[in-house]
Amino acid sequence: MMMLDSIDELLEHIKEVQVDVMELSNESLMKMSSFMEKNNLEIDEDISTALQYQDIITQQLTATNEAINSMKKSIDIFSHAYKSDEGLANESIVKLKDKLNATLQDAKDKKSRFSGKHATEHADDEIEFF
Amino acid sequence: MPLVIFVDDSETALASTRMVTNSMPIEVKQYTEAQVALAEIKAGMVPDLIITDLNMPVMNGFEFLKELRAVPATKRTPTLMLTTETKPELKQQGKALGLTGWIVKPFNPAQLKQAITRVLRLPA
Numbered sequence A: 001m002m003m004l005d006s007i008d009e010l011l012e013h014i015k016e017v018q019v020d021v022m023e024l025s026n027e028s029l030m031k032m033s034s035f036m037e038k039n040n041l042e043i044d045e046d047i048s049t050a051l052q053y054q055d056i057i058t059q060q061l062t063a064t065n066e067a068i069n070s071m072k073k074s075i076d077i078f079s080h081a082y083k084s085d086e087g088l089a090n091e092s093i094v095k096l097k098d099k100l101n102a103t104l105q106d107a108k109d110k111k112s113r114f115s116g117k118h119a120t121e122h123a124d125d126e127i128e129f130f
Numbered sequence B: 001m002p003l004v005i006f007v008d009d010s011e012t013a014l015a016s017t018r019m020v021t022n023s024m025p026i027e028v029k030q031y032t033e034a035q036v037a038l039a040e041i042k043a044g045m046v047p048d049l050i051i052t053d054l055n056m057p058v059m060n061g062f063e064f065l066k067e068l069r070a071v072p073a074t075k076r077t078p079t080l081m082l083t084t085e086t087k088p089e090l091k092q093q094g095k096a097l098g099l100t101g102w103i104v105k106p107f108n109p110a111q112l113k114q115a116i117t118r119v120l121r122l123p124a
Helices: A002-038 A045-084 A086-113 B011-021 B034-042 B061-070 B088-096 B109-120
Strands: B003-007 B027-031 B049-052 B079-083 B101-104
Touching: A002 A045, A002 B011, A045 A086, A045 B011, A045 B109, B003 B011, B003 B034, B011 B027, B011 B109, B027 B034, B034 B061, B049 B061, B049 B109, B061 B079, B061 B088, B101 B109
Parallel strands: B003 B027, B003 B049, B049 B079, B079 B101
Antiparallel strands: none
């Protein structure tokens, strides 16, 4: 079970790195937009897109961190089951596998959902009115 | 001047919309939390157009829209969703809740301006 403890620590580390990435990315783009606003610089499509990518980055990494939290919880449940009764280990590992697969699928769905036009090769620029 | 409110938990998205709209003949208010915007609306603020993100913590765009439609002053206020979401079923859900339109991020600045101009019937 030491292996699972190491995986848990690694997952925690990845989460922390991702939070740092989100904060640094946000800070850098806010500095850029603040400079532009102070100097009354006009925003063009490229700069607007760059600023909005920050939102996509944040949503993607937040969704990944949610998946990591879910994985950590599943591993923790398995670890407790294993420690209390090794006979349950085989049954628990099947449940763990199913939970991890479900978490992965959910994370992949969110990656697709939160990509906006960035994920679409021939993005339709039209605004859709109802 | 017509009042346009933007609601988005992303500061950079708000900065982007601010820079797009600063030359338009509109008053702009921005909020990072829908519940704060809603409280101001319930306290008497009457926006002419609401542009909101969908995925936000505490209160998401659909929850916000439902609340807006329950307030007499914003029952029919034009509301646009500005989001990274592209799923047709979400757009349908928005339409059923009384949404005016759907804009996918990253938006094109010129088209956002056009959308605001069209909804508010500003001089082109």
